[in-house]
Amino acid sequence: MFNLRHTKYKLQNTSYKICVGLALVLCLLFSVGLVRPAGAGGASLYLMPSSNRLVVEEEFSVAVKVATGGTPINVVKSTLNFAQDKLSVISISKESSIFSLWAEEPSFSNLSGTVSLLGGTPHPGYNGDDGLIVTLRFKARKEGSAGISFSESAILADDGKGTDIFSSASGGVYDIKAPAPAILSSTHSDQNKWYSLSNPEFHWDLTADVTDISSLLDKDPYSWPDEISGGKVSSKTYKEIEDGIWYFHLRVKRGGEWSTVGHFTLHIDTQPPRPFEISVDNEGDPTNPQPILHFEAQDDTSGIDHYKVKIGTEEEILEKIESNPYQIPPRSPGSYPILVEAVDKAENSREAEAQVEVQPIERPFITIYPEKYVAGEEIFYLEGTGPKEAEITIFLKLDDKVLKEWKVLTDRRGEWSFSTKELLESGIYHLEAQATDERGAISNISEPYPIEVSLSGISFGPMMVSYRKLILFLFLIFLFGTGVIGYYIWRIRRARKILKIETQEVRRTFEKSFYLLKKEMGEQIEKLDKLPGFNKQEKKLYDDLINELKIAKETIGREIEDVEREVE
Numbered sequence: 055m056f057n058l059r060h061t062k063y064k065l066q067n068t069s070y071k072i073c074v075g076l077a078l079v080l081c082l083l084f085s086v087g088l089v090r091p092a093g094a095g096g097a098s099l100y101l102m103p104s105s106n107r108l109v110v111e112e113e114f115s116v117a118v119k120v121a122t123g124g125t126p127i128n129v130v131k132s133t134l135n136f137a138q139d140k141l142s143v144i145s146i147s148k149e150s151s152i153f154s155l156w157a158e159e160p161s162f163s164n165l166s167g168t169v170s171l172l173g174g175t176p177h178p179g180y181n182g183d184d185g186l187i188v189t190l191r192f193k194a195r196k197e198g199s200a201g202i203s204f205s206e207s208a209i210l211a212d213d214g215k216g217t218d219i220f221s222s223a224s225g226g227v228y229d230i231k232a233p234a235p236a237i238l239s240s241t242h243s244d245q246n247k248w249y250s251l252s253n254p255e256f257h258w259d260l261t262a263d264v265t266d267i268s269s270l271l272d273k274d275p276y277s278w279p280d281e282i283s284g285g286k287v288s289s290k291t292y293k294e295i296e297d298g299i300w301y302f303h304l305r306v307k308r309g310g311e312w313s314t315v316g317h318f319t320l321h322i323d324t325q326p327p328r329p330f331e332i333s334v335d336n337e338g339d340p341t342n343p344q345p346i347l348h349f350e351a352q353d354d355t356s357g358i359d360h361y362k363v364k365i366g367t368e369e370e371i372l373e374k375i376e377s378n379p380y381q382i383p384p385r386s387p388g389s390y391p392i393l394v395e396a397v398d399k400a401e402n403s404r405e406a407e408a409q410v411e412v413q414p415i416e417r418p419f420i421t422i423y424p425e426k427y428v429a430g431e432e433i434f435y436l437e438g439t440g441p442k443e444a445e446i447t448i449f450l451k452l453d454d455k456v457l458k459e460w461k462v463l464t465d466r467r468g469e470w471s472f473s474t475k476e477l478l479e480s481g482i483y484h485l486e487a488q489a490t491d492e493r494g495a496i497s498n499i500s501e502p503y504p505i506e507v508s509l510s511g512i513s514f515g516p517m518m519v520s521y522r523k524l525i526l527f528l529f530l531i532f533l534f535g536t537g538v539i540g541y542y543i544w545r546i547r548r549a550r551k552i553l554k555i556e557t558q559e560v561r562r563t564f565e566k567s568f569y570l571l572k573k574e575m576g577e578q579i580e581k582l583d584k585l586p587g588f589n590k591q592e593k594k595l596y597d598d599l600i601n602e603l604k605i606a607k608e609t610i611g612r613e614i615e616d617v618e619r620e621v622e
Contacts, residue, residue, distance in 0.1 A: 096123035097209040097219045099132055101202060104226040108194040109233040109314045113144065116202065116226065118171070118187045120152075125211050125219055126179035130187060131172045132207035132223070138167030140200035140230055144191040152185040160188050179212030194230045197311055202226045232308050234316030235259060245319040248356040248400035252324050256302050257289040258316075266307035271320075275301050278315050297323050297355045323356040323400035332394055332408035335379075340413040343384040343495040350377035351396030351404060362403075364393040365410070384494035387414035416441045417497045418470075418487040420448075426506045427478070435473040440489045441497070442468045449486045450478075451502070457483070464489075478507045561614050568607050575599050 102117040120130055130153070136143075143162040146169070153173035162169045171187060194200070204223030211217040235258040242249050260267075268279040269290055290302070300320040306313045333348040351358055362371050365382055377396075392408040418440030427434055440446050442464060450458040458478075464470045484502035576596060 096125055096221050097127060098222040099204050099207055100224040101226040106228050108228055108230045110194055110197060110230060112194045114192055116190045116192060120185040120187060121183035122181050126181040127209055128179035128212040129174040129210040133205045134169040134202060135205055136167050136202045137200040138164055140196045140198050141192050142195055144193055147189040150186055151188060152180045153187060177212055197230050197232050200228045200230055231314035234304060234313050235306055237304055237316050237318040242320050248321040248323050250324050250400040250402050252295045252322055253293050254295060254320055255291045260288050263308045264306045268305050270303045271300060273300055277303050279303050279305050281312055295322055297325060323398060326402040327351040327353040327358060327396045327398050327404040329404060330406050332392060332406050334408055334410055341415045341495045343412055343493055344381050345410050347380045349394050349406060353398040356399035359397050359399045362395040366390045385412045386496045387412050414498045415489060415491055415495045418446050418489045418500055420485055420487055420503050423485055423503050424505060429478045429507055429509050433473050433475060437471045438487060439468050440464050441491055442466055444489045444491045446470050447488045448472060450483055452481060452483050480508050482506050557614060564610060568603060
C-alpha cells in the first residue's frame with residue numbers, strides 16, 4: 055500500500071509528479087470500493103451558499119467545501135449534479151483551493167448537468183470545517199427551483215491507509231424567478247434625487263405573458279409584495295405621500311409563477327428649511343469693505359444643498375452642503391441689503407435678510423496742482439495727502455466724464471506726488487482723487503480742483519510741436535529752400551555763360567570751316583581737267599556746290615542765332 059506520509063511538500067521533479075498521480079489513483083480505488091479499509095466516517099461535503107433567490111440570466115457563485123470532522127484528509131473525489139434545464143456552469147475556479155494536486159482537472163458538462171472533481175494535497179493533509187475545494191460560477195437559465203447535489207463521493211484520510219471517512223453531503227436549492235419589470239417614474243425619474251412633489255407616479259411595461267401584478271410602497275428597501283392580485287395594470291399613482299425616503303416594490307405573475315421583486319427608491323421633501331438669521335461681522339471696523347456673513351440653516355429631511363447670496367442687485371451662488379462664514383466681495387462705501395436663500399436638496403428654499411453698512415476711509419486731498427497748465431512746455435505735477443500706504447487714483451474730468459486716470463501710492467506719512475508729460479488738449483478740466491487701501495476699502499471722492507489747459511504748439515497724436523520750435527523749423531526750411539534755389543540759379547547762369555561762349559566758338563569754327571570748304575572745293579574742281587581755271591561744266595558744278603553750301607550755312611546760322619538768343 056502506498057503511504058502518503060512519505061510524500062514531500064513541493065514538486066521537485068517529474069518522478070514526484072508521477073508518484074502523486076499514482077497516489078490519487080489509489081485513493082480513487084479506495085473510494086469506489088476496490089480498496090476500502092474499515093473504520094470510515096466523519097467528513098462531509100457541502101455548498102456555500104446552499105440557497106439563493108435569483109432571476110433568469112443572473113450569474114452567481116457557489117463554493118464547494120469540505121468539513122473533515124477533526125480528521126486530516128488528503129484526497130476528495132466527487133461528482134455534482136445540477137438541473138441542466140435551469141442552470142448552466144460558466145467556469146470553475148481553483149483559486150484559494152486547499153488542494154494543489156489534481157489527478158484530473160476539474161471539469162463540467164452542461165449537457166449532462168455534472169461537475170467532476172478529483173484533487174488532493176500532500177501530507178500532512180488538510181484538517182478543518184471550511185476547506186474550499188473549488189468555486190463554481192453558474193448562470194440561471196429558467197424559472198423554477200434548481201437543485202445541486204453530490205454523488206459518487208469519497209473523502210480519504212491522511213492516515214497512510216487511504217481510509218474513506220466520507221459521511222454525508224449537503225447540496226443546495228436555488229429559487230429562480232422571472233426578472234421583475236423595469237420600474238420608471240414620470241414624476242421622480244432620478245432615484246438619487248430629492249423631489250418636492252408628493253404625488254409620485256410609477257409605470258412599467260407588461261409583456262403578453264403577464265397575467266397579474268402585486269405592488270407595495272413602504273420605507274423598507276427589502277420588502278416583497280404579497281401574492282395577492284393587484285390586477286393587470288401598468289401604472290400606479292399615490293397621493294400626498296409624507297416626506298422621507300420611500301421604496302416602491304413590484305412583482306408580476308407569468309404562467310402561474312410570481313417574478314422576483316423590482317425596487318424603486320423615492321425621495322420626497324416638501325418642506326422648506328427652518329427659519330434662520332444672518333449675522334454681519336465687520337471685525338470691529340466700520341470701513342471694512344468685506345464684512346463676514348454668518349448664517350446656518352437646518353433642513354429636517356433632505357438637508358441643505360447650497361445658498362444663494364444676493365448683495366444689492368448682484369447675486370452669487372455658493373455651492374455648499376453646510377453653511378460656512380461668507381466674506382462678501384469688496385464694496386465701496388454705502389448701505390447694501392443682503393438676502394440669503396437657503397436651498398435644500400429638493401429645491402425648497404427659505405430666505406433671510408440683513409443690512410451691510412460700509413463706511414468710507416479718509417478722503418485724499420490735492421495740495422499742489424497747476425491752475426493753468428501749458429501742455430508741451432511744462433511738466434504736469436501734483437502733490438497731495440491721503441491715507442497711509444494707500445493707492446490714490448487721480449481723475450482728469452471734463453463735464454463729469456473721466457478722460458484720464460493716474461494711480462500713485464502714498465508713503466508712510468500719507469503723502470504722494472505725481473508728474474507726467476502727457477499731452478492734454480486745450481480746455482477747462484477739473485481734478486479729483488480717491489483713495490483705496492490694501493483691503494480694498496475706498497474713500498469718498500475729493501472735491502474738484504479746476505485746471506485750465508492750453509497748448510504751446512500743434513499736437514500730432516501723442517506728439518506736440520511747440521510754436522517756438524515750429525517757427526524755428528519753418529525758418530530752417532526757408533533757409534534751406536533759399537539755398538537750394540540760389541544754388542540752382544547759379545548753376546543755370548553758369549551754364550548759360552558757358553553755353554554762350556561755346557556758341558560763339560561754334561560760330562567762329564563754323565564760318566572758318568565753310569571758308570576752307572569753299573576754297574578746297576574750288577581747288578579740287580580745277581584739278582578735274584588738269585587745267586588752270588574753270589571750264590563751263592566745272593563752273594556750273596562749282597556754282598551749284600557754292601549755292602548748296604550757302605543754303606546750309608544760312609540754315610545752321612539761324613539755329614546758332616536761336617541758341618544765342620536763348621542764352622541771353
